[in-house]
Amino acid sequence: MNVSPLMRMMLWPLSVVYGAVVRVRVWLYAHAWLKQKRLKGTVISVGNLTVGGTGKTPMVIWLAEKFLAEGKRVAILSRGYRGANGTSDEIELMKFRLQGQVVFGVGKDRFAGGHRIESEQPIDVFILDDGFQHLQLARDLNILLMDVSRPLAGEPLLPAGQLREPLSAMSRANLIIFTRAETASGTLEAVGKLHQYPVFAASTRLLGFRRFGGEITLLSANEIGAGPFFAFCGLGNPNAFFRDLGNWGITVCSQAIFPDHHRYTQRDISAVKQAGKRVGADAFVTTEKDAQNLSSVMFDEVPLYVAVIDLVVAPEADFHNVLQQTLAIGAGAAA
Numbered sequence: 001m002n003v004s005p006l007m008r009m010m011l012w013p014l015s016v017v018y019g020a021v022v023r024v025r026v027w028l029y030a031h032a033w034l035k036q037k038r039l040k041g042t043v044i045s046v047g048n049l050t051v052g053g054t055g056k057t058p059m060v061i062w063l064a065e066k067f068l069a070e071g072k073r074v075a076i077l078s079r080g081y082r083g084a085n086g087t088s089d090e091i092e093l094m095k096f097r098l099q100g101q102v103v104f105g106v107g108k109d110r111f112a113g114g115h116r117i118e119s120e121q122p123i124d125v126f127i128l129d130d131g132f133q134h135l136q137l138a139r140d141l142n143i144l145l146m147d148v149s150r151p152l153a154g155e156p157l158l159p160a161g162q163l164r165e166p167l168s169a170m171s172r173a174n175l176i177i178f179t180r181a182e183t184a185s186g187t188l189e190a191v192g193k194l195h196q197y198p199v200f201a202a203s204t205r206l207l208g209f210r211r212f213g214g215e216i217t218l219l220s221a222n223e224i225g226a227g228p229f230f231a232f233c234g235l236g237n238p239n240a241f242f243r244d245l246g247n248w249g250i251t252v253c254s255q256a257i258f259p260d261h262h263r264y265t266q267r268d269i270s271a272v273k274q275a276g277k278r279v280g281a282d283a284f285v286t287t288e289k290d291a292q293n294l295s296s297v298m299f300d301e302v303p304l305y306v307a308v309i310d311l312v313v314a315p316e317a318d319f320h321n322v323l324q325q326t327l328a329i330g331a332g333a334a335a
Contacts, residue, residue: 079106148183
């Protein structure tokens with residue numbers, strides 16, 4: 001979200017009003033004037049303080065895979081931001097990655113979605129996607145993601161800036177995960193020295209590439225060719241994707257940025273192909289989230305590869321212990 005200094009100044013009064021409303025709402029929940037609703041299963045919230053990407057979807061997938069590997073029954077509750085008909089690009093991405101092993105509740109009222117699921121089947125763990133500001137639903141663990149590649153010091157609240165809440169809201173988190181730790185030297189070492197605090201680091205890891213419209217088999221960076229590649233995406237933090245490509249050794253000759261959650265048209269793809277042809281691109285590359293928004297268009301003649309990623313959390317053993325303790329407490333409360 002790039003706002004000119006002049007525009008920030010003009011929007012500042014609205015940010016003051018917005019901040020006052022946010023603080024009052026949090027206070028009302030904190031003092032039980034507004035009541036939280038509780039589900040039977042353990043609720044783990046994943047959220048952030050900003051608009052734009054901090055790695056929430058990869059973290060939700062990571063958590064779901066960990067719980068599934070332990071034999072837990074998992075549901076994901078999501079608003080389905082900028083989606084329609086009970087789904088969105090991020091939900092379709094999670095469904096694709098989790099292959100029907102997880103139940104989804106989609107809608108603005110996450111409690112209603114979770115309650116409906118619980119009435120139909122038992123659930124051990126609810127993962128609340130983008131839930132830090134969704135105070136209506138009580139949670140057993142509040143995970144806050146902070147992107148180390150995007151410092152927030154001095155950042156205004158919406159609409160002048162990108163903050164959904166003041167930085168003081170960090171105090172509501174049970175633990176903080178600094179994402180994209182690989183982009184800031186010393187992050188992993190610093191977190192390692194803070195083992196007595198609930199702070200962790202998450203780095204983005206490339207699993208491989210799959211050919212758009214082809215098999216789901218993953219190919220290595222060497223197997224997709226030397227390029228050069230034309231990269232494009234519609235993300236909250238597009239520069240993180242382009243930076244990742246460089247870290248993975250992918251030669252990018254040019255790039256295009258679309259709005260977050262952009263649904264591509266055939267006209268968009270024609271423009272992308274023409275731009276790639278002008279700079280001599282041998283192939284194209286995009287993200288898994290963007291691939292979900294390309295389902296209604298044709299991308300032929302030249303190859304398009306989709307980068308498939310996951311997270312590495314450190315120190316993982318300590319984080320696993322926190323999750324197990326949360327499940328144990330939640331199970332005890334439900335008994």
